Amino acid sequence: MSTEVIIIGAGAAGLMCAIAAAKKGKRVKILEHANKAGKKILISGGGRCNFTNMYTEPKHYLCGNPHFCKSALSRYSPWDFVAEVDAAQLPWHEEKVGHLFSDNKSIAILNMLFDQCDALGVEIQLNCSVIHIAQTKNGGFKLDAVLKTTNSEHLYQCESLVIATGSLSFPTMGASDFGHRVAKQFGLNVTATAPGLVPLNFDAPEQKQFEELAGIHFHCTMACNGQSFSENLVFTHKGLSGPATLQVSSYWQPGDTVSVDCLPDHNLIDLLIQAQKDAPDKQLQTLLQAHLPQRFIASILLGTAAEKIDSLKPIKQCTHKEIELIAGLFHQWRFVPSGTAGYKKAEVTVGGVDTDEISSKNFEAKKVSGLYFIGEVLDVTGWLGGFNFQWAWASGRCCGEGL
Ligand SMILES: Cc1cc2nc3c(=O)[nH]c(=O)nc-3n(C[C@H](O)[C@H](O)[C@H](O)COP(=O)(O)OP(=O)(O)OC[C@H]3O[C@@H](n4cnc5c(N)ncnc54)[C@H](O)[C@@H]3O)c2cc1C
Known part of the structure; x- marks a missing residue:
């Protein structure tokens, strides 16, 4: 019938x-x-x-x-x-x-x-x-x-x-x-x-750089192709997940750069310059650790131009150029994902x-x-x-x- x-x-x-x-x-x-x-x-x-x-x-x-x-x-x-x-x-x-x-x-x-x-x-x-x-x-x-x-x-x-x-x-x-x-x-x-609303995978160099960070998370603003989301990101064994990443993934296409402001609620230049006045003997690393996970800070500083900056030195010894460099690394962290976790994991x-x-x-x-x-x-x-x-x-x- x-x-x-x-x-x-x-x-x-x-x-x-x-x-x-x-x-x-x-x-x-x-x-x-x-x-x-x-x-x-x-x-x-x-x-x-x-x-x-x-x-x-x-x-x-x-x-x-x-x-x-x-x-x-x-x-x-x-x-x-x-x-x-x-x-x-x-x-x-x-x-x-x-x-x-x-x-x-x-x-x-x-x-x-x-x-x-x-x-x-x-x-x-x-x-x-x-x-x-x-x-x-x-x-x-x-x-x-x-x-x-x-x-x-x-x-x-x-x-x-x-x-x-x-x-x-x-x-x-x-x-x-x-x-x-x-x-x-x-x-x-x-x-x-x-795949959309899906974790993003790192390319080989970033996978090596961040391999110890699985489980680490923090609030950020992540952007791709003109769309940005202020949410948490979470490190996985292969790349990034968490709400910020999932949202951005729907706008990402192969080859596109993803940029992350790891301290969206702060201006790191102002913050470090103020610290030079208020707490000149505090180490750069200690000041950053107040806002971000220590292992992430170490991984970001590793293998970049900032490697030459001794993060254990007192903030009073940092030049303005060094402060600008550090601020750029955390406010404009950029990477090109190798791909997504695929339809198996896509919402x-x-x-x-x-x-x-x-x-x-x-x-x-x-x-x-x-x-x-x-x-x-x-x-x-x-x-x-x-x-x-x-x-x-x-x-x-x-x-x-x-x-
Ligand atoms: C892990 C996960 C969590 C999610 N959480 C949320 C959430 O909390 N909030 C939210 O808004 N969205 C969430 N989503 C997205 C949401 O589930 C989907 O957008 C929504 O279910 C789509 O509804 P739909 O009816 O179009 O498709 P579906 O819900 O996928 O339903 C399609 C149905 O068609 C059936 N079907 C497929 N092919 C055939 C076929 N050939 N013959 C007969 N039947 C077939 C499927 O078995 C299924 O039952 C989540 C998705 C996933 C994967």
Whole structure:
């Protein structure tokens, strides 16, 4: 029997779309190839689900067309999702600025979505791999699929087909290029993809220079390609992670230089000149250690022009030129990453189905009536901090309401 709406992918966007369409009275079926729905919701936010950001604005998204996400984000705001969380009586709280988390584990948010799907009669078929999609003569779609549990073949038919299969990041959680392949099959452009919100790896010289620093972290301002973020960075065994790095990674392209101000809240020149007056006998190293981890200071000074500066000498013996040199090293630390930690570790994928191909109102493909794309499969990538789920909820809801 033909279903009115088939959604491929039972993640954040797919579940939200199913709820919205079912509320309008549509018969909705979700086909999911994993053995569980909403796996990324479960692992998100360290298992606590940073489900939205209070201050969501279009500027928090990377997209080929910066206007594309405006309509959906304004029609389904963070407060609309909070209203659903409140209606389900789930406690939540704010962390950092505007990052909203579930007080309970992520499962509470996922169960809230499952409860709504159940109440509205949405069917979720797990372990279902769609092998082939074809348009029917009456404008609908025919899907050949295999149920992995029984290895049996199934034919599904629908009037509207929604692709909510996410993108390439975290393949262990069910991520696939399926959505991009479907887009290409129907003649839609897919923009170049890259891992986003991902650790950056050092090139060999920096890896050697910082090899002892894994675990060390501090507040910084990190910048790349005109975007900067003031957050923590964390050294890993291969390079850098932490929120500042993850944010910058979405803007980084191979060959680009990343610059780091390790003391964004201070002017090191002023600070050291003042120390020459107030504490002339203090060692340079002691003064820097008040602001940054000692091992990082040593690694930065090592192998640079500052190597010739004795960091144990009293600050009163430092020349202005030496002070300028030191300040430059810590305010403008620069490196060219050798790459990223890849899709295995990336929270999102930058790039995807070209938004020029899609209606920003209902997410239908402009060239293919009845075919819709929502969530991360699109070329819309949010910053860290709940923006990606907000995009999944907003695009899912606006698509579902328009079906
Ligand atoms: C470790 C981690 C932590 C994160 N934490 C946060 C956070 O706290 N806050 C935040 O805003 N964002 C977070 N994100 C990002 C967020 O999870 C995604 O942006 C969001 O899940 C995208 O929703 P989606 O529905 O488009 O895709 P997904 O949630 O990826 O859902 C896609 C679904 O489609 C299924 N699927 C894929 N291919 C097929 C196929 N061929 N056939 C059938 N089904 C298929 C998948 O199994 C999956 O269930 C995190 C991501 C990761 C990896």
